[in-house]
Amino acid sequence: MSAPAEAKFTEETVLWVKRHTSKLMTFAITRPESYRFTAGQFSRLGFRDGSGFLWRAYSVVSAEYADTLEYFAVLIEGGPMSARFEAMCAGDSILLDKTATGFLLPDRFADGRDLVMLSTGSGIAPFLSMLQQPEVWQRFAHLVLVHSVSYADELIFNQHIAALADHPLVGAFVHQLCFVPVVTREQVAGALGKRLPELLQDGSLAQYAGKLFSPADTRFMLCGNPAMVQDTFKALINLGYAMHRNKIPGQIIMENGF
Numbered sequence: 001m002s003a004p005a006e007a008k009f010t011e012e013t014v015l016w017v018k019r020h021t022s023k024l025m026t027f028a029i030t031r032p033e034s035y036r037f038t039a040g041q042f043s044r045l046g047f048r049d050g051s052g053f054l055w056r057a058y059s060v061v062s063a064e065y066a067d068t069l070e071y072f073a074v075l076i077e078g079g080p081m082s083a084r085f086e087a088m089c090a091g092d093s094i095l096l097d098k099t100a101t102g103f104l105l106p107d108r109f110a111d112g113r114d115l116v117m118l119s120t121g122s123g124i125a126p127f128l129s130m131l132q133q134p135e136v137w138q139r140f141a142h143l144v145l146v147h148s149v150s151y152a153d154e155l156i157f158n159q160h161i162a163a164l165a166d167h168p169l170v171g172a173f174v175h176q177l178c179f180v181p182v183v184t185r186e187q188v189a190g191a192l193g194k195r196l197p198e199l200l201q202d203g204s205l206a207q208y209a210g211k212l213f214s215p216a217d218t219r220f221m222l223c224g225n226p227a228m229v230q231d232t233f234k235a236l237i238n239l240g241y242a243m244h245r246n247k248i249p250g251q252i253i254m255e256n257g258f
């Protein structure tokens with residue numbers, strides 16, 4: 001990712017870092033008052049790197065109205081940004097591009113009754129932000145959040161999702177949400193065990209959610225592993241759904257999570 005010009009970023013402070021497993025971490029940074037984003041968008045975070053910069057995209061986990069900016073990072077072996085995150089501590093400086101970007105936005109759907117959010121790995125991040133916005137709960141009758149990971153210890157947001165029940169702005173709506181954990185490389189009670197395209201094709205996702213999915217009522221948002229996004233998109237096309245474009249309404253909006 002090319003470096004934004006000096007004037008296009010601010011220098012922020014890392015407020016806290018939590019390490020959940022050897023490769024999963026969450027952290028928060030200071031938020032400049034002028035920083036604006038819509039839930040579902042991503043920031044560009046950076047570090048100075050010799051005479052240049054290192055920049056990568058990270059979906060914002062925080063609510064639009066939060067005082068700080070929280071992120072969820074999957075550390076990649078040999079990845080340059082991952083190495084910087086591995087060493088990062090509270091008090092460190094981090095660069096924030098002034099502009100947030102992205103089109104994974106639920107209000108792009110003009111119609112539809114139910115919203116199904118399909119994620120793998122770090123692709124859950126934008127949905128965690130959306131779920132803190134009352135508008136999405138008011139807009140859709142039912143919300144289904146699906147998080148697919150390989151191993152059970154990667155389901156690090158179970159507590160966070162359960163805590164939405166006590167959230168001052170969205171707590172009253174949480175009965176509309178069904179959270180579906182998916183663990184693909186070990187058997188876990190209460191979690192589904194197959195990859196997302198198969199769960200859609202064989203009806204087990206709809207069955208778990210207790211919903212009938214249909215092009216008339218259901219809207220899908222996809223985020224995560226690009227191969228998952230592609231394979232799930234194809235599965236949905238085979239089931240009669242179509243890509244949503246602003247001028248040609250459909251049922252699928254997607255973003256590659258890396």
Ligand SMILES: Cc1cc2nc3c(=O)[nH]c(=O)nc-3n(C[C@H](O)[C@H](O)[C@H](O)COP(=O)(O)OP(=O)(O)OC[C@H]3O[C@@H](n4cnc5c(N)ncnc54)[C@H](O)[C@@H]3O)c2cc1C
Binds near residue numbers: 042058060073
């Ligand atoms: C729109 C967008 C949003 C993103 N949001 C997030 C986010 O919220 N959290 C996050 O951890 N990453 C996110 N990423 C990926 C992130 O920008 C970095 O690529 C990632 O942190 C690895 O950086 P790196 O320099 O260590 O390795 P890189 O050299 O950038 O990546 C090396 C390889 O690691 C794999 N990879 C990269 N990111 C991931 C990932 N998240 N999960 C699994 N495999 C991956 C890919 O195969 C990639 O080719 C996002 C990317 C995009 C394009």
Ligand SMILES: NC(=O)c1ccc[n+]([C@@H]2O[C@H](COP(=O)([O-])OP(=O)(O)OC[C@H]3O[C@@H](n4cnc5c(N)ncnc54)[C@H](OP(=O)(O)O)[C@@H]3O)[C@@H](O)[C@H]2O)c1
Binds near residue numbers: 076184196227231232
């Ligand atoms: N080589 C390996 O065996 C291996 C294993 C884990 C992670 N990694 C690497 O570790 C990093 C982080 O990985 P991660 O586990 O956070 O993310 P990830 O590899 O994207 O996996 C997250 C979830 O996405 C699923 N998935 C992957 N491809 C899919 C597809 N085409 N369709 C549907 N679902 C799909 C995975 O299922 P599955 O569990 O069935 O893949 C898993 O449930 C990446 O760089 C990854 O390449 C490698």
